[in-house]
Amino acid sequence: MKSQTKKINNRAHFNYYDSFANKNWMPSKHEDDSSIDFFSIPDYAVTILEGKNKVSQLFVYMRKVSIENNDITIAGIGDVVTHINFRRKGYGVELLNQALEFISDKADFALLCTDIDKLGNFYRLAGFKPLKKTYYFMDKFGFEKTESGGMYMRLSDCPKIDNILNPDIKLHVGRSNF
Numbered sequence: 001m002k003s004q005t006k007k008i009n010n011r012a013h014f015n016y017y018d019s020f021a022n023k024n025w026m027p028s029k030h031e032d033d034s035s036i037d038f039f040s041i042p043d044y045a046v047t048i049l050e051g052k053n054k055v056s057q058l059f060v061y062m063r064k065v066s067i068e069n070n071d072i073t074i075a076g077i078g079d080v081v082t083h084i085n086f087r088r089k090g091y092g093v094e095l096l097n098q099a100l101e102f103i104s105d106k107a108d109f110a111l112l113c114t115d116i117d118k119l120g121n122f123y124r125l126a127g128f129k130p131l132k133k134t135y136y137f138m139d140k141f142g143f144e145k146t147e148s149g150g151m152y153m154r155l156s157d158c159p160k161i162d163n164i165l166n167p168d169i170k171l172h173v174g175r176s177n178f
């Protein structure tokens with residue numbers, strides 16, 4: 001097993017990685033919202049390879065947000081997917097661990113969104129915890145939307161991170177996709 005992290009250079013490069021996610025999501029990605037497309041593309045793709053075959057992949061979106069006048073770098077984790085023939089073999093958790101190792105010195109905080117009832121335990125295995133507060137983002141039309149299935153990992157001890165977790169302080173992560 002080998003892992004790779006590649007910088008995504010442009011949309012064509014991103015489309016190459018996204019085709020793996022689309023092919024292996026099952027049932028189809030974003031079937032609940034056909035208006036979703038990637039209007040902001042990820043910064044990195046992390047992959048797990050078994051021989052020459054890609055078996056698992058996720059995207060990382062880096063973002064600086066200002067919370068209570070503190071700049072905080074958040075790494076959004078998205079589009080976590082394992083090849084349909086290679087699931088429940090531990091590749092997904094290994095992928096998350098590789099991604100966390102990569103971002104540990106680049107971000108203060110990792111954030112992802114999921115169906116916590118269904119996949120909360122999967123993300124907990126890599127150390128993510130439920131955010132337990134709603135966060136906000138801007139959709140592609142510039143409208144503010146809310147998200148409640150957040151899970152996080154603290155990557156820095158800095159007290160400014162407490163503001164992200166404080167239920168009374170609004171967390172806005174800027175423009176989606178994230």
Ligand SMILES: CC(C)(COP(=O)(O)OP(=O)(O)OC[C@H]1O[C@@H](n2cnc3c(N)ncnc32)[C@H](O)[C@@H]1OP(=O)(O)O)[C@@H](O)C(=O)NCCC(=O)NCCS
Pocket residue numbers: 024025026056079080081082083086087088089090091092093094113114115118119121122123125
């Ligand atoms: C979610 C997904 C990435 C997991 O990948 P994976 O390589 O199978 O994960 P792992 O083998 O590392 O799973 C480790 C553990 O997580 C839990 N887990 C994994 N997939 C799960 C699922 N679909 N439902 C419930 N628990 C799950 C299990 O506890 C599993 O351990 P077990 O196999 O011993 O029971 C994969 O099912 C997938 O690609 N799904 C479609 C895309 C998707 O929904 N992505 C997540 C979007 S938020």
